[in-house]
Amino acid sequence: MFSMRNLSRVLLTAAFAALATAASAQTVRVNYIPITDVTPLFVAIDKGYFKDEGLTIVPTPSTGGAAGVPGLMAGAFDVMYGNVVSTMLAQQQGFKLEVVSAGTKQFDNPANTNGMVARKGEGIRTGKDLEGKTVAVNTRNGIIWLFARAWIAKSGGDATKVTFKEVPFPQMPDALRGKQIDAAFMVNPFFNASVTDPNTFEFVAAPYREVQPDVEVGHYISTQEYFAKNKETLAKYNRAFRKGVQWYNANLKDPDLIRIISGFTKMQPELVAKLNLQILPEIVNLDSVATTVKLMKDNGLVTSDIDLAAMTAPDALK
C-alpha cells in the first residue's frame, strides 16, 4: 500500500514538473539543430535584436531529432526549427502546427553546401548509376530521403531499385570510405570536408537544386495554439528574427559571423571559415512549399491535401 502511494506521488510530481515548463509571455523558448542554417537566430540574440523588442530567447539545441515535434506539442519549447517534410508529415498526422517564419532556402548559387557524394573513380554520375546500389540518408521519410529519391528519378534512375540506409551525417564519410554505402546525401560541414578530399571522394550532384530550384528546406514552427495565444509576442519575435536574417545576409564574410557560428555549433573557427555560407530567406514562399508537398505526394509521404495558407503566419509571408 505504502509503495503504491509512493508510485503515484512520483507520477504526480513528474506531471507537475511537465506543466511547470509551460510558457511565460515574454520568454520564447526556441529549439534548434546546431547547423549554420539557424545562424540568424543567434545573430539576433548576439546583436540584441530580441532584447530591443523586450523578448528573452531561451535556445535549446536538439541533435538527436526525436525531441522535435513531440517536444513542441508537450510545451517543452515554443518555437522550433524543422524541415518542411517533417512539418507536413506531422501536420497530416493531426499535430496542429503553424509556420511562423522562414528558415532555409536553396537560392541559385554556384557554391554547393550539400549534395550527393560518392567514392572517387567509381563513375557514379546519375540516378541510373545508383540502381542496385546503396545510398545513405540521415532518416527515412525525411527531406534528404525525399530529394535523394526525386533526384534519382529525375536523372534517369528507378528509386525503388536503390537501397536506402539510415546513416547519421557525421558517420557518412566513414561509411562511404568503408564501402558500406555507395553514395551519401551529405550536408555541411561533412559535405565540405568530403568534397575537399578529392583523392577519396567526388561530388555527384546537388539534388535540392536539380529537383526543385529555390526549394525551401527548413522553417520555424510553433503549435497553432501557441500562435493563437501569443500573436503579439510572435510579431515581435519575427521583427527581431528578420533583422538577424538581414544582418547575416549582409555580413557573410564578417569575422564576427564566424565567432557567432562557432559559438553555437561548437565548430572550430577555422572550420567555419571554410564553409560556403549561403544567404537565407526573409519570407516563406508558399508556391515553393506547395511544390515540395506535391513531391511528397508523388512519393507517397502525404495522401491528403494540406491547406498551406491556413497554417502559415501572415507575418512570415510579407
Added chain:
Amino acid sequence: MSIAASLTSGELTVKSPVRRKLFGDLARTRLSGAILIALLLLLWEVSAARGWIVSDNWPRFSAVLVAAYRGLLSGELAEILGSTLYRMLAGYAAGCILGVLFGLVLGSNRVLDWIIRPLIEIQRTLPSPAIIPPLILFLGVDDTLKIFIIMLAVFPPVFVNTYGGVRGLDETLLLTAKTFGLSRFDTLRKIVLPATLPAMTAGMRIALSLALIMAVIGEMISGASGVGNYLMSMQYAMRADSMYAAVICLAASGYILNRVFLRLERAALHWHHSMQAE
C-alpha cells in the same frame, strides 16, 4: 607469488629465466590489466598517426588527451559530467528505492504480487529508448524525462533481486521470528532486510552501470546538457578529439562510481559470509 617464483627459478625453466620471470610476475599482478589498456591506447595512437585508419572520427589518442586536458582546465568537462552524474544519481536513487519497496512488498504479499507483477514483467522488457518519444509528450525534454527513464532502467534489476531475495528467505528464520514474537516491522528490520541485503546490493550494482548508460542515451536524444548531448554536438562540430575526451572522463567516472559502490557494499555486508569467501 612464492609459488610462481619457485617454479620459474626451478628446474622447469630452460631458456631466458629472467625474461620469463619478469613477464610471469607481471601477468600475475593487477598491473597486467593496466598494461593491456596501455597497449591498446598505444595501438590507437599509432594507427591514427601512421594513417592505418583514416577518418575525421579517428583522431590520435594524444590529441584526445590534449582535448581532455583543455576541457578539464576550462571546467567545461566537469560541468558536463556534473549534470550527467546529477541526473544519473537522482534516477538511480529513485529506481533503487522503488525497486526495493516493490521487491519487499510483492515478495511478501501474495495478493499484491498477483496484481502488480505482470505489469512489472511487461515494463521490464520494454527497451527504454523506444519509449522516449511518447514519454516526451508527458514529461517534456528536460530533467524530469531523463531522471524518469533512468529510474525505469534501474528499477528492474533492483526489484528482481530484492524480490528473489525475499522469496528465497530461509523459512526457519521466519518461523524463529514468529516464535520469538517479533512484530511484522521488527521481522522486516531484523530478519528480512539483512538476509536480502546481499541480493539487493547485487541488483544495485548491475543497475549502477545501466543508470549511467541511460543518462547518456537520454541526453543524446533530447536536451541541452550533459555528456550525451556533448557527444552529439562534438560529432556535428567535427571535433572527435573532444568527443573522446568526454568518453574517457565518462569511463573514469563510471569506474570510480563502481569502486565507491564496492567499498560501500563491503562496509555494509562485512558480516556476510559470501564476502569472506572473496
